[in-house]
Amino acid sequence: MLELLIHQILAGLFRASYYWLIASGLTLIFGVTRVINFAHAAFFVLGGYIALTIDSLTGNFWIAVAVATLTIGCIGVAVEMGLIKPLYKIESLYQLLITFAVTLIVNDASKLIWGAASRSMKLPTELAISVKLAGRSYPLFYFFVITIAIIVFIALYIALEKTFWGLKVKSTWRDVTMAQALRINTGRVYTTTFFIGSLLAGFGGASMVAFTPVAPGLGDSLIVTAFVIVVLAGLGNLFGAYVSSIIIGIAESMFLLFIPELDILLIFVIMAAVLLVRPWGLFGER
């Protein structure tokens, strides 16, 4: 029983780390720019596709991940500067709509380029080892992703809390007008945030493609899970999002074990319950 429990918790943590890699960028971008980037999961999936192509060209997993991460970061910046920037001044409705348009375009474009079938790539040999723990063997990739998620968490923490750049971001986050009055280039802060958020999406997508295949439509279900996590934590609450990723990840993994039919309903039940009791989220401010 204990062995099973450990197994489920580990699988849950793996799931949670996967979700965190998506939700972190989404909530970071929202916190700073007040734009809900609908295209975030589409970027994540696009990162996976790009990694696939680079991997088949070079045969090197690490180069593929690096190239895909940077490409998605640049696409994020291009979208922000070309499409979202002209719309910051007017109602938030239009920023939401433009990211939705980007989602539709990215989804169909990747279907056009990479086809409708689901595709995956092989794990590099150094990660394709399994590790024995409590009587069961686990793929090393589990621990790799969990570690990466923790590193991302710590890196974001240090960047936001311990650096001068973080101070600028946080003041933009609090009050844009005041930040501008203090001669903070908020436009650049916005663009940088989009770059970092998209980097995270690209990196997550590129590394996960070695484990779960990508297919058109994957982004649609991922963005829903990411939204639920972000709403659960309270919008824009970055570190709360890590906790709610873990809650969702472990809850999913546990429920799949005991009541497999409920897997889709589960996150919605959690979400609806939280929204009815605390509409501002678990860690949000009222």
Added chain:
Amino acid sequence: MGAVWRKIADLLAITFIAVGVTLTFDTFLIYLTTLFLIFTIFALSYNIILGYLKLVSFGHSLFFAAGAYGVALFASWVIPDMLLSFLFGIVLAAVLALIVGYITLRHSQIYFAMLTLAFAMLFYALLVKWRDITGGSDGISGIPRVSTLFSFPTTETYYMFVLGCFIISFIILKLIDVSFIGLIFRALGDNESRFKFLGYNPVKYRILALVVSGTFSGLAGALYALLYRAVTPDVAYWTVAAEPLVMSLLGGSAYFMGPVIGAAVFVGLTTATARLAEIWQLVMGLIIAALLLGARGGILGVMERLWRKRF
């Protein structure tokens, strides 16, 4: 007298064209006009949320599908009667709109777009998953267009039913538009703080707007299911909600007639570019992006700027 005629000129024009279409006896044209009428109801109801309240909903595929599946499920599991199943579909959509509104609109409208998407995806997943009841990805076919009092066996006769529903819906939605309640919705969309300051409860009116909108979306969905006499889970996929969104933006979401113009152009475009069906989402995305950056007022907005005259 002249003022009255001007007020109902839009309805008269559409009815005139719609009746004119039947005189051609061209089945394909009648089918296209049926689609246009259904999507106009859908887009007009969607625009209550987008144009009046200035909220983006991705949950309208849910209400549309609730109407469609309401008809199909009632007809295949309870009584195979067209009128009763039609009414059931509409009521189901209204009830779901109330539940979704109650959960998503209470705190912050930032949540609204994200959460309506989540609910739409949940509904889609349930439709695919509960094979025994919903037929899974095959859906339900053989929905009867027969009731105790009437039946509409052909596309041409069914067209008259759709036209009747359209005229009733159009009148109700137009009355909402010109009445106090339409003014309330617009005021809420324009400035929530001032709205609250006047002593109104924004949450209550947002939920009311969503229920009205969801009900008519459900009506459109029910008509859609009866047109094909079959439903598949595709009608519940969230990208379906993008269609009335594009129609509203295309025509001009600030105008009552915007979604009508948008629906006409949209149905025309989809038919003319049937070869692009594979990349239709890409085309829609490009249209939305172009409209947002170039012409946020839509077709009517551009015309207004050209002629300096309000439509």
